[in-house]
Amino acid sequence: MINKDSRVVLEVKNLKAEVAGVEILKGVNLTVRAGEVHAIMGVNGSGKSTFSKVLAGHPDYTVTGGSAMFEGKGLFTLEPEARARAGLFLAFQYPVEIPGVSNSALLRLAYNTLQTERGLEELDPLEFDDLVQEKIKVVEMDPSFLSRSVNEGFSGGEKKRNEILQMAILEPKLAILDETDSGLDIDALRIVANGVNSLLSPDNAVVMVTHYQRLLNYIVPDYVHVMSAGRIVRTGGKELALELEARGYDWLKEAA
């Protein structure tokens, strides 16, 4: 929902970044306000996933220019865990498996770390269980997933739903969904999308990184951006995604 008066959650200006000495982002500009849903689309290698990892602070990427303000703070002065605690959430394209660490233990540690950061009380395991049983409904997961090791032996769809469960528990100010739709069948896609929609509020924002229009049928964006060769080359409303679906990306290369 677009409201020009709402607070700016993320403001990226002329962001440049490289990995292993190769420049991938060549000047990205993006402003995200509270309540908004943005989609970033583009072909493979256009820099979409790099953009999300750079914002989250992945150690393989180096910022070489530009700035990013997140909730009024300079994002790049913060360590990755401090960015997360400030309310930036990345749903991973390929969620990692953590053998031996139960889902519920991870969720509780992450939640309590955040509570401490916010000056609030930590929850004991029983109190936390009440919370998590409520939140797990958002992604229609069986409670037995809580006692299993994080993502170990999960199907692709289960892993993605688990990411959204983490988002539901942590209630971020900005959630970046990195190709959350990839590898999902139609039912899982609907569940994940419903989960994300139920978490949207006028106080938070979502940036979806995706190849396909398909996800946008379920989570309707306020803005669609097209990324090409490390820059955002076109911004429009949700109809831009339909146009891309019909015409492909090539016609935008000239625009870049």
Place this chain on the structure above:
Amino acid sequence: MSSALQNLVNQPYKHGFVTDIETESVPKGLSEDVIRLISAKKNEPDWLLEFRLSAYRHWLTMVEPEWANVSYPKIDFQDIIYFTQPKPKKQLASLDEVDPELLRTFEKLGVPLHEQKLMTGVAVDVIFDSVSVTTTYKAKLAEVGIIFCSFSEAVHEHPELIKRYLGSVVPTSDNFYAALNSAVFTDGSFCFIPKGVKCPMDLSTYFRINTEGSGQFERTLIIAEEGASVCYLEGCTAPQFDTNQLHAAVVELVALDSADIKYSTVQNWYAGDENGKGGIYNFVTKRGLCKGVNSKISWTQVETGSAITWKYPSCVLLGDNSIGEFYSVALTNHLQQADTGTKMIHIGKNTRSKIISKGISAGRSSNCYRGQVKVGSRATGARNYSQCDSMLIGDRCSASTFPTIDVQNTSATIEHEASTSKIGEDQMFFFAQRGIGSEEAISMIINGFCKDVFVHLPMEFAVEATKLLGLKLEGSVG
């Protein structure tokens, strides 16, 4: 490797201080004269001197084992002090006579020796260099007939028990280091639980090597008679010296019918610095004999220290229906080398054994599991389950597994599972992205990896082990 992970692994050793205390040593080197001198200093009976000398004569015919997956310069056995003790050497009637410097040392190590300050319900025997300093709660244990004292004391007070059981599980000729230990052992703990008695508290020995250039050769003997049970804990630390020190202990356990012995170790000898300088050579023989029917021996070890660990706590399952267990976490960092595992020897019918081994390697270390499951022809219905998991942190360490299975009875059931995993940058980034710092992340991953072993440790030990692994790994992931 990221710097955060590096820092996390490279926590300095906290027990590396040296106590300034006057000691009395026998001259460096090993000979029959040195053995006679040790025996005389300890005022030992002739049969024990004979035991030592025959072990020594056998040792002279043996060669150092070279099959382990470890490498180190040849040890000069003539360059070791075989006996060191704090002065004065007189029989102590109470703790008030213990050198206050010693008391402070153990306070600093978190092992206060005054009973009122002790962890409730744990009796402790404290070994400093070559001698036992004190044993707590002795009188209270004696009320139920339990003998818990230093080995030297047991030699004088209970010679018939020592004579009957010493060397009965680990013969003097068993292996190179066991023979050496049998020749020169200086002290250790002795524990006897009489028929039908469940030991009312955990028994514990704390070992401390203090003097540079000295070796530690202790001997532990635990006997649980019919229906008896005991839970025994062992802890060890040493100061930081640039030279390597040899620790060659022998532990023998005997469980008679329906007896139950649970032996837990948290080993934190000085491991050497990050370049592999100094550290303890931990060459230990530990073996338990399930002599009676329905007896049970369970080893739990958390090995985090020592430059080199060479250790295979084993069970000989002689009694029908007896049970042997081995739960191990071995962590190596920097240039540490560990070659550790177990042997389960099934002799009696329906004997069962279980092996859970978790190896964690970081830095440039090498961590090796070596195990043997042997089922004899008479061991009808024997069962074994083995699980060996390795975790690698960083890309310069190594992990190996050498399981041996030898079955001579067709009714046996043997299962073996193994896995290797790695703490990678992606896992660490995932934790960071959920707001969790690298120390907590590593501790969570390691605890998750080790929990099948930690559940078998007594509560205080489990807490200590968890902390210790965290400290040891500080800075190592990336």
